[in-house]
Amino acid sequence: MNGTASHENEMRITIILLILLFPGLLLADQLHAIINGVAYHFDRSRNFNEQNWGYGFEYNFEQRGKWTPLLTGSSFKDSRNHTSNYLGGGIKTRYMLGSGDTGLHIDVGVVAFLMTRKDYKNNRPFLGALPFISVGNEYVAINATYIPKISPKHARLLFFQLMIKIAEF
Numbered sequence: 121m122n123g124t125a126s127h128e129n130e131m132r133i134t135i136i137l138l139i140l141l142f143p144g145l146l147l148a149d150q151l152h153a154i155i156n157g158v159a160y161h162f163d164r165s166r167n168f169n170e171q172n173w174g175y176g177f178e179y180n181f182e183q184r185g186k187w188t189p190l191l192t193g194s195s196f197k198d199s200r201n202h203t204s205n206y207l208g209g210g211i212k213t214r215y216m217l218g219s220g221d222t223g224l225h226i227d228v229g230v231v232a233f234l235m236t237r238k239d240y241k242n243n244r245p246f247l248g249a250l251p252f253i254s255v256g257n258e259y260v261a262i263n264a265t266y267i268p269k270i271s272p273k274h275a276r277l278l279f280f281q282l283m284i285k286i287a288e289f
Contacts, residue, residue, distance in 0.1 A: 130245065134234070150180040151287040154263075156196035156279075163275035168199040178283060186213045192231060199277065200239050208224060208233025212254070227254040227261070239273065259285050 154176035160289065161168045174196025181189045193207040212229025233248040254266045263281040 126263070130150045130236075149182050149289055150285055151289075152178040152283045153286050154178055154192070154194055155282040155284070156194055157282060159199060160276065160278045160280075161199065161275045166275060168275060168277075169201045170199075171195060172196050172198060172279065174203075176281075187211050188214065188229075189226075191230075192233075194281075197213070198237060198239070202238040204235065204237045206233045206235040206248075208235075210252075212252075223257040225256065228252075229254075230254070240270065254283065256283065 156172050156176065159168070159170045159172045161170065174194055176192065176194025177198070179191040181191075189209070189211050191209050193205075195203060195205045198204040208231045210231030212227045215226045215228070217224040218224060228251075230249060230251050232247070233256035234245050235248055235260050236243045236245050249268060250265050252263055254261045254263045256262060261283045263283055265279045265281075267277050267279055271277045
């Protein structure tokens, strides 16, 4: 088994173990499908892949005060067209826009995660944390994350996802 397949299997095993150890994760208040799509690299002189297609999920748990805890994971084609995977947890707060009749809102939060990337740590899992913002309504939202330059071979970028609510518990 090559290194990439081995690390993808490790990520799958981690997800299964989390579900087995914490079955309450399956009883989230809302389940969302994530479609990864586009990145914008600020360094336009390099030929990075900006079509970062992939899929994932986000569980939003019951709001606690002003904060909503969440669990998220995804697999997508990264800036070098390699498969990247992450699994993480975070917290976000919501700001309603307008009168609230439309449900239009902005969520602001942070996610800590375990990730694999071929061009960073050679697909060995590493820890990270990133801020995010999400604009949408009750059913659909656009997520955006700023990713800083972490080494000379990487570039600062914005990463966008489409989030679609698929279930409410």
